[in-house]
Amino acid sequence: MRMKKTYIAPLALAFAVAGLSACKQESAPAEAAPEGIAGVEISNARLVLPAVKGNPGALYFDIVNAGDEFVAMRAVAVTGAKEAMMHETIDEGGTTRMAAMAPLSLDKGVPVSFAPGGKHVMVMDLDENLAAGDTTEATITFAGGDKQSFPVKVEAPGGSD
Ligand SMILES: [Cu+2]
Numbered sequence: 029m030r031m032k033k034t035y036i037a038p039l040a041l042a043f044a045v046a047g048l049s050a051c052k053q054e055s056a057p058a059e060a061a062p063e064g065i066a067g068v069e070i071s072n073a074r075l076v077l078p079a080v081k082g083n084p085g086a087l088y089f090d091i092v093n094a095g096d097e098f099v100a101m102r103a104v105a106v107t108g109a110k111e112a113m114m115h116e117t118i119d120e121g122g123t124t125r126m127a128a129m130a131p132l133s134l135d136k137g138v139p140v141s142f143a144p145g146g147k148h149v150m151v152m153d154l155d156e157n158l159a160a161g162d163t164t165e166a167t168i169t170f171a172g173g174d175k176q177s178f179p180v181k182v183e184a185p186g187g188s189d
Pocket residue numbers: 115116126148149150
């Protein structure tokens with residue numbers, strides 16, 4: 029039987045975000061800050077505050093797996109936010125939408141950017157006291173349960189779009 033040439037949206041992104049509450053994802057507690065996974069490097073982490081208080085903010089960062097272990101990101105939590113979800117913005121012929129991300133495998137040596145217009149961590153129910161210039165902390169939970177925490181710069185809205 030021949031393969032059909034139908035376009036199939038990547039399954040990992042198949043469940044669209046209808047409303048923000050529709051894409052609840054496992055949220056890791058942010059308090060634990062163990063040593064993390066050797067070789068996983070996170071840089072350029074910043075939390076962009078929402079223009080309107082009460083709206084979600086977004087966490088961006090660069091991550092690379094420079095170690096020898098297989099690594100997959102399962103969840104991200106942010107200190108000062110009740111909930112955080114890994115999202116990807118998808119362009120569908122000019123219309124963009126967000127979809128919840130499945131656990132993200134980090135291939136060895138291949139950097140991945142969470143950046144405006146692409147992968148991001150949507151951050152909900154932010155602490156009202158978080159202000160531009162502050163530093164908070166984010167914690168990634170990897171498949172297998174390892175966690176890695178890293179400092180995050182808090183930025184004013186609209187800075188890096
Ligand atoms: Cu989002």
